[in-house]
Amino acid sequence: MNKTRLFQQKFFRTKYHEALLTMQSMNLLTIPTIKKTSYDAFISQTASSIMLRRGMTSLGKTQGKLVILGSGWAGFKLLKDIDTRHYEVIVVSPRNYFVFTPLLASSSVGTLEFRCVVEPVRRYSPKIQYYQAYADSVDIKKQTIHCTSNLNNKKDKFTIQYDTLVVAVGANSNTFGIPGVGDYALFLKDISDARKIRQRVIECFELASQPNVTKEEIPGLLHFAVVGGGPTGVEFSAELHDFITQDMARLYPDLINLVTMTVYDVAPQILGSFDQSLRDYAIKKFTRKGIQIRTGTLVEAVNERHLVIKDNGNVSYGMLVWATGLTDNPLTRAMGEYIIKDQSAKRLLTDNYFRVLSKDDGMPVNNVYAIGDCASIKDYDLPATAQVANQKAMHLRKSLTRIAKDGGSFENVKPFKFTNLGSMVYIGEQKAMVDLTSTNVKAKERGTLAWIFWRSSYFTMTISLRNKILIPMYWILTWFFGRDVSKF
Amino acid sequence: MNKTRLFQQKFFRTKYHEALLTMQSMNLLTIPTIKKTSYDAFISQTASSIMLRRGMTSLGKTQGKLVILGSGWAGFKLLKDIDTRHYEVIVVSPRNYFVFTPLLASSSVGTLEFRCVVEPVRRYSPKIQYYQAYADSVDIKKQTIHCTSNLNNKKDKFTIQYDTLVVAVGANSNTFGIPGVGDYALFLKDISDARKIRQRVIECFELASQPNVTKEEIPGLLHFAVVGGGPTGVEFSAELHDFITQDMARLYPDLINLVTMTVYDVAPQILGSFDQSLRDYAIKKFTRKGIQIRTGTLVEAVNERHLVIKDNGNVSYGMLVWATGLTDNPLTRAMGEYIIKDQSAKRLLTDNYFRVLSKDDGMPVNNVYAIGDCASIKDYDLPATAQVANQKAMHLRKSLTRIAKDGGSFENVKPFKFTNLGSMVYIGEQKAMVDLTSTNVKAKERGTLAWIFWRSSYFTMTISLRNKILIPMYWILTWFFGRDVSKF
Incomplete structure (x- = not known):
């Protein structure tokens, strides 16, 4: 009994418990609405959706197209919470779900089932367009992304346009070149x-x-x-x-x-x-x-x-x-041609606002952000963990909302500071x-x-x-x- | 209200409700025991298990080795309920679980999860030896079964001996030779x-x-x-x-x-x-x-x-x-060489006791039974359903127990009669x-x-x-x- 109380006190002295409570309250706000529907109920929705698909989407969206690459800790957190009133959001990810990685080991032996540790991308983002595809390369001059579909044996390719880009593609497992x-x-x-x-x-x-x-x-x-x-x-x-x-x-x-x-x-x-x-x-x-x-x-x-x-x-x-x-994945490798990498040469280097840095002049590219395991902040090295990715995504969401509210101005955006939650x-x-x-x-x-x-x-x-x-x-x-x- | 009562009466007039109640009571009897174990607790068990693996298994088992091929409705029902005091039971099946097929369609769209509709073979049969393999052919003279492992890219082959054999390998989907x-x-x-x-x-x-x-x-x-x-x-x-x-x-x-x-x-x-x-x-x-x-x-x-x-x-x-x-699967096709098939030439023909019939003399082979979708009773055509397979397995279990109790005599075994439960x-x-x-x-x-x-x-x-x-x-x-x- 005494030990429990001591333990509780310990946590109240740290910021950890506070952070957890915040997370909990946030989660409670995102409980999906329960409703049952039929064909007919969708007719009106369908009409507006078809309008959306015909490119009239940006009507009323002051900030244009925001493309998020990836649906891991960084990408999913951002797509789930982003304010779709300001941005027309498009998500490109080879898998149509988010994996709650801390419980993946449990699911690998059956302590939990696989479907307990995933969240489908579409379920939490009815206003978001999603493409199940790999992003192969980005043209920052033309503001386009070249993608390969992860369906139909990966043979379809397509290109999409962006106004703002968030690269959150994560990283691959490193085999260190060891044979086999x-x-x-x-x-x-x-x-x-x-x-x-x-x-x-x-x-x-x-x-x-x-x-x-x-x-x-x-x-x-x-x-x-x-x-x-x-x-x-x-x-x-x-x-x-x-x-x-x-x-x-x-x-x-x-x-x-x-x-x-x-x-x-x-x-x-x-x-x-x-x-x-x-x-x-x-x-x-x-x-x-x-x-x-x-x-x-x-x-x-x-x-x-x-x-x-x-x-x-x-x-x-x-x-x-x-x-x-x-290690780096194919997209970050391809982007290395014109974007500065960190000293490991595996991650995209960014400033404190997550903007990638151009190889031309070393200056930040104003509309291209990188967060999560694929990115590293200049002179502010953080581990490649879910915690860091999550905090970066939360911060970027705030920044993007701030920019939208300020009519596109970067003036009031705050630099990122990581809070280590242990x-x-x-x-x-x-x-x-x-x-x-x-x-x-x-x-x-x-x-x-x-x-x-x-x-x-x-x-x-x-x-x-x-x-x-x-x-x-x-x-x-x-x-x-x-x-x-x-x-x- | 009136309709409900009418409905109830209807069922009480039929045998269906009775059968269901019986099934329910049987299920209640098979609730697995809950226990937690550790390495140490198994040492004594291990010793006896190693003895079992060295071929000393039939000690005290009057009826010798009973090999069951398949873990579907017929095979699983039999292996779950068979009296292991009389038989040393060996199960050969390419999959290590039973599928509750009536709910498979539900699981194919996610109304239920896959693991709700399966039962692992080993969980319900601690006294049974199980091999994850395909049975390729049976030699009824030598009483051996040639198997191909369904592990390690199907490259391992082995042969096992039987005293009594139950073929319950089911059937494959019929494409009727339609191209594509x-x-x-x-x-x-x-x-x-x-x-x-x-x-x-x-x-x-x-x-x-x-x-x-x-x-x-x-x-x-x-x-x-x-x-x-x-x-x-x-x-x-x-x-x-x-x-x-x-x-x-x-x-x-x-x-x-x-x-x-x-x-x-x-x-x-x-x-x-x-x-x-x-x-x-x-x-x-x-x-x-x-x-x-x-x-x-x-x-x-x-x-x-x-x-x-x-x-x-x-x-x-x-x-x-x-x-x-x-349609037939590879084993029943191979067995057709010396076992009589039904008129479709796809199923093994049996007598009313499920014994297969030899092509040599048309007589039943006393220690080889066939039940489930791979078998058909002579002059007593039944549909290839889970219900039939289940009833056949229940009947065969009783027959095998009877034979064991009668010291191997077939005298008191009753012929099978199907009860249509709708x-x-x-x-x-x-x-x-x-x-x-x-x-x-x-x-x-x-x-x-x-x-x-x-x-x-x-x-x-x-x-x-x-x-x-x-x-x-x-x-x-x-x-x-x-x-x-x-x-x-």
Whole structure:
């Protein structure tokens, strides 16, 4: 009881709780309206929509066409909240949904279902035009974007015009050019990745159960390797360990003692961004669970069945999940021709207002913004996290509204300042760690209480009411019945 | 009020209600036990399991190895209920789950989620050995089955031994050799089919929203064609119509008036197995909804974008779902070499005890049974439905227990008799039809009351407690929030 109160006080001293409450109140405002409709009811709407499609859209929209590229943390946050009275909004994204990435690891093992962690783009933006496509390149002189449709086998190409452009295309997983990673490793960026992982874990156990498998092959099939000891790799390992011990152990009792799990990282420690005492706690917990941690270890190559470890030879694996860094994606690479990149040469450099900088004169391009993982602010380095992307999108929304209200003037727009809300990581068996030491040196918590905080924070941040119902329900169902192991 | 009572009386006069109550009580008995486990708790279990894997399994199992091929209605029902004290049970099936097919159409448009309509094989049978594989052929002399693993790109092959064999491999969708159907049509047999349909519907709407699509192309993209006017085709059309009018209409208001739906059938009428007055009712409802019915229409060929209709030329389509008849699958084809087929030459002929008949002498093979859609009883033709498969499996379970108790003697085994429990079909907008005229000429109902009966029957028949919670919850969520349109 006393501990709970102490914990509460701790949070009230930080800005974290305040920020959470704000988020919650915002979420409550965005509950979708419930209505049932029929063909007939749409006739009047249809007429106006057809007018919209014929290019009469900008009537009354003082700021013209705002094109948002991407539907991740930055793009989705912006498209959801942008004031469509001032802008005619067009969204281009290869996937027609947003992924709530903090819960993606949970969904990859079935603690939650895939559809609990997505929000469809169209559902939250009836006034927004959406194209399911990749943006290939941008012509900042002509103000056009060349796109390739992500439908129909990606063979259709088209070009769209913009008045204001927001690049929020994110970043790709970085394989660091290590041979075989792209072919044999699984990643954890999208729902399709999570689905592959879920299928592969079950497949490994089924393979090890087949009559023609030899006794020597089984330990290799049941070695689950994770490369990357950051929060993503650690959370995924924790979820996978839960899945294996809580569900697979019951279904494959004769295999469970042959299972091994390893987390590899080239760095000297895992969870490098966390407070030292929390890091030690995580290592202790992982070691006790039997998850091996191999830090300072370089994976030199990957083939279908083995990791090639520097100075240590081949290690068999059944599943390999690659959760290391990020790299540029094709659009940011293409834009690098005339837009300045950051020192890693992977991200678009922007000023404090998120405007990209022209290679011609180093000056900001007034109507092209870049936010999220694909962008970096000059002399103000921030990590590529959902938190940063989210805050940037919120700030840009305000800036764009300000500009519209001021008749296009940039005068009253404020520069961006990041508020570090700390970080959290799940470490398995209903335990997590919360690190707010960036705001207060003593503000850290670990164990079950931190896990409750971890779950309630993400529950609070969940966007739709539908998912606010589904997520706790699946948490309860999983606790009672375990995770489903049907493989499809 | 009066109508409800009349309806109730009607059912009490038939055997249907009684049968349902029995099913319900059976389901209640199969609620899975809830327990949480850890590594350690399995050590003792592991030891005995390893013994099992080394071939010492039949110790104490008087009847030896019972191999069940398939995990559909027949195979799953049998493996779930079989008495493992007498038989060492091995299941071979390419998919590690059972699909509750009556709700598959619902899941194909997102009224329910995919995982609500499956039950994993391993969850309900801890004492059963399972191999995820296709059975390719059976050697009834040597009592062996040659299998190909459905894992690892289907390259592993193995052979297993049986003492008693139950063939319950089902049947494949019949394309009647019409060119292009296999390449371009979608089917509705498995979860993977349902997922493809769900993706394709959304894709059609997204394609029609792309900027480079011409006005002439849109009606073709938004033409949803169903071939087959039986219960599957009709239920799917009804669910699709619900999805389009209730959800897509709201998200794509400018496209909705361009959508068309057609049900094609080569027969002179749809729902041929239903009572005439019910059939007329369904046709009236479909016509009022705007779903075109084209009976007596032969589809001669299919290409990527068109149906070629006999005497009527090409018709563009966006999605084509093929829901006609069934044909043999590779195993039943292979077994036809030495086992007698029925007159269609597609199903294995059996006696009234489900024993297959040898081509050598026309006599039953004593230890090889065939049930479900892959089998047909000599001189006792029954439709290839879930109801028949289910009753056959229940009967076979009893027979096998009887044989075991009688020390292997076949003497007291009873021949199978089918009890027709009638049929139901959902026709959209919360209306269904229930046809029990086979038991009582007046026992039929249609409309909303029938729909409530339709839903409660399938809810009752749902197997796991997990799904008994999930299914009504998704029904409610869909009613409130609509179906999710994220495409992955």
